[in-house]
Every structure is written in structure tokens, then in C-alpha cells.
Amino acid sequence: MGALSIRKVKKSYGDTHILKGIDLEIENGQFLILVGPSGCGKSTLLNMIAGLDDITSGEIYIADRLVNNLSPKDRDIAMVFQSYALYPNMTVRRNIAFGLEIRKVPKIEQDEIINRVAKTLQMEHLLDRKPAQLSGGQRQRVAMGRALARNPALFLFDEPLSNLDAKLRVEMRTEIKLLHQRLGTTIVYVTHDQIEAMTLGERIAVMKEGEVRQFGTPQQLYDLPSDLYVAGFIGSPSMNFIPCVLGEADGVGVVTLNNGKDQLISLGQISDIQRPFVGKPVILGIRPEQLTDPASAHSDHPNMQILTAMVTITEPTGPDTLVTVNINGVKTVARCHPRAAGVPGQSVQLSLDPTKALLFDPVSEKRLA
Amino acid sequence: MADSYRQTTQAKLARMGIYAMLFLLALWFLAPLYVMLTTSFKSLDDIRSGNLLSLPQSFSLDAWKTAWDSACTGVECGGMKSYFGNSLKMMIPAVLISTLLGSLNGYVLSMWRFKGSDAFFMALLIGTFLPFQVVILPMAQVLGMLGLENSTGRLVLVHVIYGLQFTTLFFRNYYVTVPSDLVKAARIDGAGFFLFFFKILLPISIPTIMVCLIWQTTQIWNDFLFGVVFSSGDGQPITVALNNLVNTSTGVKQYNVDMAAAIIAALPTLLVYIVGGKFFVRGLTAGAVKG
Ligand SMILES: Nc1ncnc2c1ncn2[C@@H]1O[C@H](COP(=O)(O)OP(=O)(O)OP(=O)(O)O)[C@@H](O)[C@H]1O
Ligand SMILES: [Mg+2]
Numbered sequence: 061m062g063a064l065s066i067r068k069v070k071k072s073y074g075d076t077h078i079l080k081g082i083d084l085e086i087e088n089g090q091f092l093i094l095v096g097p098s099g100c101g102k103s104t105l106l107n108m109i110a111g112l113d114d115i116t117s118g119e120i121y122i123a124d125r126l127v128n129n130l131s132p133k134d135r136d137i138a139m140v141f142q143s144y145a146l147y148p149n150m151t152v153r154r155n156i157a158f159g160l161e162i163r164k165v166p167k168i169e170q171d172e173i174i175n176r177v178a179k180t181l182q183m184e185h186l187l188d189r190k191p192a193q194l195s196g197g198q199r200q201r202v203a204m205g206r207a208l209a210r211n212p213a214l215f216l217f218d219e220p221l222s223n224l225d226a227k228l229r230v231e232m233r234t235e236i237k238l239l240h241q242r243l244g245t246t247i248v249y250v251t252h253d254q255i256e257a258m259t260l261g262e263r264i265a266v267m268k269e270g271e272v273r274q275f276g277t278p279q280q281l282y283d284l285p286s287d288l289y290v291a292g293f294i295g296s297p298s299m300n301f302i303p304c305v306l307g308e309a310d311g312v313g314v315v316t317l318n319n320g321k322d323q324l325i326s327l328g329q330i331s332d333i334q335r336p337f338v339g340k341p342v343i344l345g346i347r348p349e350q351l352t353d354p355a356s357a358h359s360d361h362p363n364m365q366i367l368t369a370m371v372t373i374t375e376p377t378g379p380d381t382l383v384t385v386n387i388n389g390v391k392t393v394a395r396c397h398p399r400a401a402g403v404p405g406q407s408v409q410l411s412l413d414p415t416k417a418l419l420f421d422p423v424s425e426k427r428l429a
Numbered sequence: 430m431a432d433s434y435r436q437t438t439q440a441k442l443a444r445m446g447i448y449a450m451l452f453l454l455a456l457w458f459l460a461p462l463y464v465m466l467t468t469s470f471k472s473l474d475d476i477r478s479g480n481l482l483s484l485p486q487s488f489s490l491d492a493w494k495t496a497w498d499s500a501c502t503g504v505e506c507g508g509m510k511s512y513f514g515n516s517l518k519m520m521i522p523a524v525l526i527s528t529l530l531g532s533l534n535g536y537v538l539s540m541w542r543f544k545g546s547d548a549f550f551m552a553l554l555i556g557t558f559l560p561f562q563v564v565i566l567p568m569a570q571v572l573g574m575l576g577l578e579n580s581t582g583r584l585v586l587v588h589v590i591y592g593l594q595f596t597t598l599f600f601r602n603y604y605v606t607v608p609s610d611l612v613k614a615a616r617i618d619g620a621g622f623f624l625f626f627f628k629i630l631l632p633i634s635i636p637t638i639m640v641c642l643i644w645q646t647t648q649i650w651n652d653f654l655f656g657v658v659f660s661s662g663d664g665q666p667i668t669v670a671l672n673n674l675v676n677t678s679t680g681v682k683q684y685n686v687d688m689a690a691a692i693i694a695a696l697p698t699l700l701v702y703i704v705g706g707k708f709f710v711r712g713l714t715a716g717a718v719k720g
Contacts, residue, residue, distance in 0.1 A: 112613050133619035145610035149632035158628075159618035206614075 062124055063088045063246040064109070064214055069118035071104055071270075078104050080270040082118070086263055089244045093261035095251055095293075101270045102250040106216050109248060111135050123213045133162075138207035139216040142223060144199045146191040152202050153187045156209045163210075177205045180239070197228045204236075208243075217249040221256065233259060254294050258282070266290045284418075288425040291345050291418065297382060299418075300351065300392045302344040306337045306419065313419070315344055317387050319369040326363065327414045334419060334428045342428065345418040348382065348393040353400035356380075357411040365412040371402045383408065469493060469689040476684050492685035496693060500686050502673040509690050511663065512670035516650060516697075519581050519666055523588035524645040530589070531596020531641060532634060536626055538597065539604035540612050550601065556594035561654045564591060572659065580664025587659055588649045595648075596641045603637040604630070639708035647698045667694045 064086050071079040078101050086092045094102045107113040109120060111132040120127050127135045146155050153174055160170045178184045181201050191199055200220060207215055220236075221229045237260055240247055251257055257264050258278045265275045266289070274286040285291035291299045304315040313330040316322045330338070357364060369385035369392075376382075381401035383394045385408075394410050402408040419428040464481055469492050471485040479486070498508035537543075538550050568587055577583050607630070615625040631638075656666040665673075671694045675687050702709075 107613075110613070110617060112616060132613075132617045137617065139614065139617050141610040141614060143608045143610045145608060145614035147611070147615075147629050149629060158615075158620070162619035162624070 062086070062121065063090065064092070064248065065119075065121040065124075066105075066109070067119045067121075069105070069108060069120060070116045071101070071108060071113070072116045078270050079108070079115075082270075082272055084265055084272065084275060086246065086248075089246055091240055091246075091260060091262045092248045093251060093257040093264045094248065094267060095254060095257040095261075095264060096267035097293075098252060100267045102252070102267055103218055105267075106139075106218050106248065106250050109214070110137055110139055110216055136213040137216055138210045138212040138214075139218065140203045140207050140220045142219040144191070144203040144223075146199060146202055146206075148191050151188050151190055152183070152194075152205075155191070155202060156206050159206065159210055173209050177209045180208065181205050196224055197232065200224060200232060204239075213246065215245050215247045217247060219250055219252070222251070222253075229256075236260065255296065258294065266293060283416075284427070284429070285345075286427055288343065288345075288420050288427075291420070291427070295347055297348050297393050297395075299345050299347050300387075300390075301420070302346065302388050302390055302392060303341060303422070304344050304388055306334065306340060306342045308335070308338045313338075315342075317344075317367060318389075319367070319385060319387050323367055325365045325367065325412060325414070327417055327419075328363070331429060337419075337421065337428060341422055343420040343422050345420055345427075346392075346412060347416065348395040350413045350416040351392070351394040351410050353394075353396040354409055354411040355400060356397045357413065363414050365414055367410045367412055368407055369410060370407050371404050373404055374401050376401075383410075385410070465688045465692055469685050469692060471685050473681065473683065473685060492683070493689040493693075495683070495686045496674075496689035500674050500683075500690060501677050502670045503677055505663070509667060509670055509674070509693050512665060512667040513693065515581065515660075515664060516667040519584045519588070520646060520649045520697075523585045523592065523649050524642060526585070527589045527592035527596050527645055528638060528641040531593055531598075532600045532631065532638070533626070534593065534597040535600025535602075535604050536630060538601045539607075540609065541622070550597075553594045553597055557598060561591075561652075565654070565658055569658065580660035580662075583659045584655060584666065587655050588645075588652070591655070592645050592648060595644060599637055599641050599644070600634065603634060607633070636708060636711050639705055639711075643701055643705045643709050646701050650698050670694075 062085060064084070066082050066084040069079055069082045070077070082105060084092070094105060096102055104113070108115045109122070111127065111130060115128065122135055122137065146152075147158065150158065156174050156177060157170050160173060165173070174187070175184075178187055181204060183198065183201050183205060186194060186198055186202065191202070194202065200223075203220070217236075221232050224232060233256060236249075239245075240260075249260060251260075261278055263275065264278055264281055266273045266281065268289055274281055274290045281290060281294050285294060285299075288301065292301070302317065304317065307314040307316070308330055309326065311330060313327040313334060315325050315327065317325055334342075351367075354364075354366060367387075369387060371383055372386060372391075373384045374381050375384070376398060379398075380395045381398045383396050383401050385392050385394060396402075396408070396410075400408070420426065421428055467483070467485055468476060468481075470488050470490070471479070472487065472489055472491070475486050496509055498510050499506060500508045502509075502512070534553075538546055568590075572583055572586070575586075577586065611629065612625060615629060620628065651668065652666070653668040653672065656669045657672075660666060660669065671690055674690050
């Protein structure tokens with residue numbers, strides 16, 4: 061059964077088109093992440109799902125039911141806001157009970173629900189406090205409790221962790237993931253933090269300027285990004301984009317990488333989509349972890365390519381050191397073992413996994429598969 | 430060490446200078462009140478013989494009694510008491526209605542914007558700059574058309590209309606600082622327009638409500654012009670009665686009675702400031718510090 065289905069949804073304010081035709085579909089119990097830069101329309105889309113704002117055209121189904129004309133309270137959803145949006149004049153208990161009262165849930169049942177939720181989120185001791193007497197993390201917890209109390213078909217989270225400090229954010233992230241696994245709820249979660257997206261999501265929709273650039277599992281997005289934007293957005297440090305010219309030798313794609321001297325790198329069997337680009341400029345995309353010192357290269361691929369380059373700067377992160385080199389005139393980051401990182405000015409050998417290297421069309425920015 | 434010592438003495442001197450200045454200013458502003466109070470407790474002889482700043486020779490409440498229930502305001506000689514009642518009867522509903530409507534207006538203008546709501550708000554803002562005198566003639570015509578005869582009723586209506594722009598402004602400015610997520614959360618919880626307003630918004634508006642109550646109370650109680658124009662005879666508010674009392678000449682000018690009557694007329698607003706002053710300041714700065 062489809063938990064949420066968004067079909068050709070558009071939203072315009074006058075002549076400004078905020079959402080330009082969104083198609084998304086998730087199953088029951090799935091965790092969907094909407095991720096993208098500020099202003100790309102994530103909150104707008106979430107508000108449309110919640111029914112807080114009208115859509116200009118398209119259809120939204122929640123639990124296989126067309127909800128276009130239903131008010132927020134009839135859509136069987138609950139929402140957690142970035143600002144928490146707790147009612148300041150009410151205690152935590154009343155905050156949770158408010159929605160239940162309006163729905164005419166009997167008092168005894170209300171108390172049961174409140175106790176259950178408070179227990180799930182370990183906030184029994186907070187029930188009689190006002191929001192002003194809570195810390196940021198506790199408010200966050202209460203906001204989630206208020207959503208849980210309603211046991212809806214769909215949970216909507218709008219950047220719920222962005223007001224917390226870094227440590228608490230990681231804690232709450234784990235907690236949300238656990239909660240999701242335990243309760244099997246369907247969640248749509250908005251964030252602009254790609255790490256949050258990768259760690260939480262089962263499905264990720266990368267949005268930009270009111271469009272979904274790619275919709276898939278975290279691994280799909282990571283391994284096979286559909287375009288330069290997604291490739292650069294997912295992963296940290298982000299993928300290296302090296303301009304080069306595609307060549308062909310015996311059906312194998314080759315590119316020339318230059319750091320002082322030209323080095324021919326062969327990539328692998330050239331595909332039909334790539335072939336028309338032979339002799340033309342392309343962009344080689346390679347993630348830092350796929351460009352590493354030969355000893356750390358895990359791949360036993362027979363065609364592992366070796367490249368020599370001069371170190372310009374090293375940034376130790378602890379487990380590995382990020383080594384910046386200059387290739388074809390652009391800064392390129394490699395992730396090396398700290399002992400093999402070299403020092404600035406020194407030449408190091410880097411091995412490049414050709415099976416992981418991606419090619420992009422510099423004009424359309426699409427990946428050439 | 431010596432340096433910081435010099436600094437602190439300098440700071441202390443500056444502070445003392447400021448306090449001395451404030452003290453003098455306070456005296457300056459309190460002087461009229463002092464004169465009014467002492468004069469109201471003096472007998473007429475006392476007033477004639479002593480000077481303006483002297484204390485009463487014998488302490489007498491006669492002037493207050495006269496002012497309250499037997500001083501003449503024009504042809505009537507029933508003192509201020511019935512007019513005090515008139516003012517109360519006019520002020521209480523006018524203050525409550527204008528405050529409630531103002532908060533509703535502010536709610537709509539900040540959280541349920543509609544096409545043209547900004548223009549509407551601008552129009553209201555212009556209203557706050559209009560002096561009383563400009564409003565009088567059109568207001569009289571409207572009242573005439575409505576055929577409203579009762580003085581109190583007329584004044585309530587006039588004050589509600591004239592006060593709305595201020596109360597709307599106060600509430601609207603507070604409500605724009607309330608996060609819009611709050612309305613959204615309530616809508617998802619199933620709360621409609623009025624439920625959200627009464628259960629959530631009004632309870633968190635107490636400081637603004639206080640500002641409106643104080644503002645409107647002083648405006649309406651102290652109003653003279655609308656009172657003089659739109660009411661008549663025994664329906665007049667206390668400010669008009671005070672004017673009549675002071676201007677009624679029956680032989681000797683009774684300064685002590687005039688002063689007592691003036692204090693009676695000013696008492697409610699004084700009280701409101703003493704009781705509600707701290708709310709007033711707090712309400713004016715609310716929103717800026719809202720967490
Ligand atoms: N009522 C409105 N009228 C006109 N434009 C609007 C309106 N509401 C939002 N927008 C525009 O829609 C775009 C998307 O806004 P939205 O809030 O969905 O962004 P977002 O992806 O949630 O960004 P953020 O990460 O900053 O929250 C923005 O460019 C915003 O200016
Ligand atoms: Mg947003």
C-alpha cells in the first residue's frame with residue numbers, strides 16, 4: 061500500500077513557480093528525506109502534504125486517499141516544526157492533549173496516550189512544565205511526543221534538529237532512527253544537511269529550485285548521482301570534478317590527468333551514451349575516498365590506476381588525512397592514510413578506482429552512464 | 430589601581446548628577462499635584478490668607494464632599510458623582526469592546542492575511558494620525574443616521590471606533606512576532622480560527638492586553654472633546670462635568686472644590702498607572718524578548 065504519493069504537484073505564487081512538478085512515491089513504513097539548499101521548496105512541499113497551503117495543480121494521496129481537498133486535521137498526519145511550535149501557555153501535558161481533546165478522545169484514553177508517549181520519549185518528569193521551562197532538546201522531544209500521540213498515517217518533520225547544538229543533534233538523530241525502526245512509522249523528513257539525509261533516509265529526494273533532481277536510496281545517490289548537482293551535494297568532502305577530454309582506446313575510455321606531466325588514465329569499457337563525447341570535454345567525477353594512497357586502496361580491481369601528484373596542503377581528520385593536489389588546474393582532494401599523506405611540496409602516488417569514476421556532460425550536467 | 434579608582438569615583442559623581450537631575454525633574458512634575466492636593470484640603474479662608482505652596486492650617490474634607498455630591502455643574506447641583514458613574518458606564522464597555530475587536534483585527538492582519546490586508550492595515554495606521562477634530566463632523570452625521578439617542582451609547586460607539594486603530598496596531602505588532610508555525614501546529618491539531626484565538630493566542634497576549642486596557646482607559650476617561658460634542662445633559666462624562674463645575678460662577682470662586690473635583694476626575698487614570706504601569710512597560714517591550 062502506498063503511504064504517500066505525490067503526482068505532478070506544482071505550486072506558484074502569482075508568476076513565481078516554487079514547485080515545478082514533483083513526483084514522489086513511498087511505501088508504508090518508509091523514511092523519506094527531502095533535502096536541498098535553502099529556498100528550494102522543501103518546506104513548501106511539506107506544507108502542501110500537510111494541507112497548510114493549497115497546491116496549484118497535481119494530486120497528493122495519503123494512504124491511498126486523495127487529500128487535495130481535505131483540511132490538515134482530516135489528513136491523518138502529524139507535524140514536527142523547526143521552531144517546535146509548542147503552545148507557550150500550556151503545560152507539556154496539555155500540549156499533547158490539545159489535539160486529542162479537539163478530536164474528542166475520551167479523557168481516560170487521553171491519559172493513557174500521554175503516559176505511553178511520555179514513556180516512549182522518556183519525558184515523564186516534564187509533563188507538568190511549561191515550554192519556557194524546557195531546554196531546546198526537551199522542547200524537541202515534546203514536539204515529537206505531540207506528534208506521536210496522534211498515531212497518524214504519516215509524520216512530517218520540518219528540519220526538526222536544526223536548532224539543536226551539534227552533539228544533541230547527533231543524539232536526537234539516532235533517537236529518531238530508533239523510534240522509526242521500533243514504531244514502523246512512515247516519515248517525511250525535511251533537512252538541508254546531507255549527512256542527516258544519508259544517515260536517516262531510506263529514500264532521499266534531492267531538490268533544487270523546485271524540482272526533484274534525483275529520487276532514490278542513499279546508496280544510489282552516493283554511487284550513481286544523476287547529475288553534477290546531486291554528485292556535489294551528497295558526500296563530504298564532496299566529489300572532485302576534474303575537467304578533461306574523453307578519449308577512446310580499444311573500446312576503453314581514457315582521460316588525461318595532468319599534474320606537472322600528462323598521465324593517461326583508462327576508465328573502463330566505454331558506453332553507448334559516452335561514445336558521442338569522445339574527443340569532447342567531459343567532467344570526471346571522483347570521490348576523495350576513491351582517490352587514495354595505493355596501500356589503502358581496497359579494491360583488487362586489476363585496472364587500478366596510479367597517478368603521481370604534488371601535495372599542496374594536508375588536512376588531518378584523525379582516521380585519514382585529506383590531501384589536496386592540483387589536477388588539470390582544479391583543486392582535487394584525496395583521502396589518504398595519515399602515514400601516506402606526505403607533506404606539502406612532496407610528490408605522492410594516488411590510486412584511482414576506475415570502476416567508481418563517473419563522467420558528466422559539462423553542458424547538460426547529466427551523468428554519462 | 431589608582432586609575433580604576435579614579436574611574437569609579439568619576440562614575441559615581443556622574444551617577445549622582447543624574448540622580449540629582451531626576452529628583453529635580455520629579456519635583457517639578459509633582460508640584461502641580463502637590464498644589465492641587467493641599468488646596469483641596471484647605472478652607473476658603475485658608476486659601477485666601479496663605480500662599481500657594483503652604484500646607485493647610487486645618488485639614489478639612491468639606492471641599493471633597495461638596496465636589497462629590499453638591500457642587501453645581503451648570504444648573505444642576507448634584508456634584509460629580511453621577512458623572513463619575515456616567516464615565517464608568519461609558520468607559521468599561523468601550524475599553525473592553527475596543528480591546529477585544531483590536532485583538533481579533535490584529536490576529537487576522539498578522540496570521541490570516543488576505544488580498545489587500547496590508548493596504549487595510551495602512552489605512553488603519555493613517556487613522557491613528559487623525560486628530561479628534563477631523564473626525565467630529567462625519568461622526569456626528571453617522572450618529573445622526575443611526576438615530577442613536579442615548580449619550581452613553583453614542584460615546585461607547587465613538588470611542589470604540591476611534592480606539593480600534595490603536596488597539597489593532599498594538600495587537601498586530603505583537604502577533605507578527607508570534608511564530609506562524611504555532612498556527613500551523615494548531616491547524617493540524619484541528620483547532621479552527623476561534624479556538625486557536627481563544628485557547629492559545631489570547632492567553633499569551635496578556636502583556637499586550639494590559640497595554641490596550643491602560644491606553645484605552647486613559648484615552649477614553651480623559652476625553653473631553655467627544656464627550657462635549659456627542660453627549661448631553663445628565664449623560665455627560667466627568668470631564669465635561671468638571672469643565673462645567675469650574676466654569677459655573679455662583680459668587681466666590683471655590684478653588685478647593687475645583688481642585689477636589691479635578692483630582693476625582695483624574696483618580697481612575699492615576700490608579701490605572703500605579704496598578705498597571707509595570708505591565709504597560711513590559712507589554713510595550715514584549716515580543717522583543719519572546720523566546
Ligand atoms: N507566500 C509566499 N509567496 C511567495 N513566495 C514564497 C512564499 N512562501 C515561500 N515562498 C518562496 O518559496 C521558496 C521556497 O520556500 P521554502 O520555505 O519551501 O524553502 P525551503 O526549501 O524550506 O528553505 P529552507 O531550507 O530555508 O527552509 C522560497 O524562495 C520562498 O521565497
Ligand atoms: Mg524550510
